[in-house]
Amino acid sequence: MNATPSGAAAPHTATPAARGTGPEHGELLLAVDHLRVTAGDKPLVHDLSLHMRRGERIGLIGESGSGKSMTATALLGLLPEGVTATGSVRLGETGPNLLEASERELMRVRGKDAAMVFQEPLSALNPLMRAGDQVAEIMLQHRTVPNRAAARRRAVEMLDAVQLPNPAEAARAYPHQLSGGQRQRVMLAMALANDPSLLLCDEPTTALDVTVQRQVLDLILELVRERGTGLLFITHDLAVVANMCTRVLVMNRGEIVEEGPTEQVFTHPRHPYTRGLLAASDLEATDANGRLFTVASAAAYVPPGTGHAEQQDGGAAERRAAGPESGPGSGAGSGPGSVPGSGSEPGSKPGSVPGSGSGSGSAPVIRVSELVRTYSRGRTSLLKPAPQVQALKGISFEVPEGGRLGVVGESGSGKSTLLRILAGLDQPTSGSAVVAGNEVAGARESQLRELRQNLQIVFQDPMGSLDPRMTVEQVISEPLLVRGRNESAAERSRLVAEMLEAVGLPAESAARYPHQFSGGQRQRISIARALICRPKVVVADEPVSALDVSVRAQVLNLLADLVDEYGLTLVFVSHDLGVVRHLCDSVVVMQSGEIVEAGDTERVYQNPAHPYTRRLIDSSLTLRQELAGRSTP
Incomplete structure (x- = not known):
């Protein structure tokens, strides 16, 4: 693959990637030459050229607005109205220029020779068609099966290939009846149904839980390896690229500023923008003031694997550990007990969070005791009672003044229900929730006015x-x-x-x-x-999950500074375990409405006691771990 626009860093010498056999000398799959994308007079992509070989896995990274998605949609003729593309895009050595092809010609290519998996499957899938019919339709459209019955059988086989549980039942389900991860698997089944030679993935796992994200990424990697499919993977998550791709292109303001083998670019970046993205992505590295690096402050950042990065990381780890460990009574076995095995005193109330950080030893600002929330679903039968859903199952914890509590867990674990109750937006079925001296349970709307002055929410x-x-x-x-x-x-x-x-x-x-x-x-x-x-309390509900890594670092630094400056108590909800580990001094892990583990953040992360916590941590992708895995023989 070549990517050599003006102003770019000199391309690295092609070497086999650590996670592949190196398809650099294989058959040419995709040739993009001098691609330009414009909206009126405004250029969006400048003179982009790349050559992809069959079986190659390329990561295209950059911030929002860098031109990544415009590049991908231009390749398949899917640009929005008013946006035009010039240059040359060909599949194979002698294929026609897709930028000059008619819509009829492009329809023969889409879904057969090249396919795309989009970021949000719920908007990409037809809500009025069953999942199996949508997979079958793409085969019938390209006549790769003899009849509709064969297409339906093949659709079930594809749903099984993407590891959907009970694929025959999933084929009969509508998109809204499937989870986010299951819908993304349906999209992947559709994309691979006709065995395309090129697969484009545009942020396919951004909105997924950490465990589902890992499953989908592993599945994509397994399927493209088995089929020898070329992969162009678009994302702002550098850890995902390190896990998935043999080569990487770094895009900034419509231009490729650096390209080369993934390990080489990530460990020895040549362009300042690449170094900035790496620095902002690395939540395990901090500057001399203990703040996350940003693109603007990345000059002092040492990338992983260069010899000095371990010292940089070690200092950050020591600072993280020093917070909880240095507080009064925060040694091993200290704090008002938590889930057995979380490092707190055994025999005390399950689910409590040990006092730590600046608020250690002070009266709790939040005290939750045996909190239960049960919902009734709509009746499905005149003869049976309405089904009950237990969103919270008697959870208990405390947060001291000035504490930073992280709440982690997958979708459906009860995190959002807990936040609504703490904010007075929902009432518990039983139990108690006292926030800044205000009891939420049983409170009338007029009584919640003071609570809402003392607790504010930052939304996703x-x-x-x-x-x-x-x-x-x-x-x-x-x-x-x-x-x-x-x-x-x-x-x-x-x-x-x-x-x-x-x-x-x-x-x-x-x-x-x-x-x-x-x-x-x-x-x-x-x-x-x-x-x-x-x-007194700020509740942050996934406040950085939709942000670029560089902006994420800025917002996290800002939150940390303001929490310290104003003496705030922070409840931070996230599925990104790296963010919680950096920002919070204590953590509760929720699963199916219960707190399965709680304690000082560093202790829980380094020595998880519950299998579910271990699974969450093992599923998390971090830049350092992925690069370390590449260098392992």
Whole structure:
């Protein structure tokens, strides 16, 4: 593969990748020459050229807006209206130029010679068709099976090949009846049904739980290896690329700035932007002040595998461990007991979190006792009672003042139900939840006013949680407009200006609207809104999962700084175990509505007692572990 646009770092000498036999000299599969993508007069992709050999696995990485998805959609003629592509895209040595092909010609290629797996399967699948029929349809469209009955049999076989449990039953299900991981497997079955020679994957695991993500990635890798399929994998997660790909292209502002074998690029980056992405992705490395590296501060970052990275990492590990371990009573067997085996005192109440960090030894700001939440589903029969779903099964824990609690677990574990109860947005079936001195259980709406001044939420999707018709000043000052507060308009403007400065945004941002900001800036606005009324508790619900790695590092640094500056108690919910390990001093692990393990974060991560915790940790992809695996003989 060649990728040599102007301004790019010189390509590395082709060498067999550590996880493959090196297809560099095999049959040419994809030839892209001088690809340019424009929207009107605005260039989106500049003079991109790459050659992929059969069986090669290429990672295309970069931040949002770098041109990754535009490149992939241009290859299959799927660009949105108003966006055009020029240059040459050919499958094989002598194939026609797909950029000049008619829609009819492109339809013969899509799904047969080249296929794509999209990021969000629920929007890519037809909600009115059963899963099996959608897999069968792509075979019938290209006439790779003799009749509809054969297509349906083959569809079940493909659903079995992507390891869906009970594939015959899954074939009869509609997309909304399947989980996110199962829907992504259906998409993969559709993509591979006609045995294409090229598979394009555009962020296919971003929205999945950590264990499901690992399963889907392992499945993709196994299937493309078995079939000798070429893979172009688009993602902003560098650990995934290190796990999946033999070669990597780094894209910035529409240009390939560096390319080469994955291990070589990731351990000896030549371009400053590549080093910046690596630094921001490495949650196990911190600078001299204990902060995560960002693209802007990456000059001092030492990539893994270069000899000095271990010292950099070791310092970070020591700082993480020093927090919980140095607090009063935080030695082995200390703290008000947790789940047996989590390193806390045995025989005490299950599910409690040991006091740690700055809040160790202080009165708890959050005390949850035997919390139960049971939902009733709609009746399915006149003769049977409505089925019951136990979202929370008697969980208990405490969070001290100034503590940073991480809550981890897969979808359906009860994390969101717990957050709604803590925020007073839902009532428990039984048990107690006291937040900043306010009992949630049984409280009337008028009694929850004080709670909502003392607890604020930062949501996962800032664009969805910010009113697009309100200016930033109106958005941030809205929590001050509740009954009982008497700030004047001038005072509110002053407080907004202070919060904008605190989150690193200019004062003139107050007059603009949310759509005029990037994703990371919108998340900063959400944090400013949450903190303007000086709450005691901030609940962050997956606040960085939708952000680029570089923006993620900035937001995590900001959260850590503000928690310390304002003396906040933080409850941080995430499926990214690396983020929780960096930010939180204690953690609870939830499964099926129960806390299966709790304790000081570093102790739980280094010595997990519960099989479910071990599975979550083993399924997590980290850049250092993946690169270490590549260098292992």
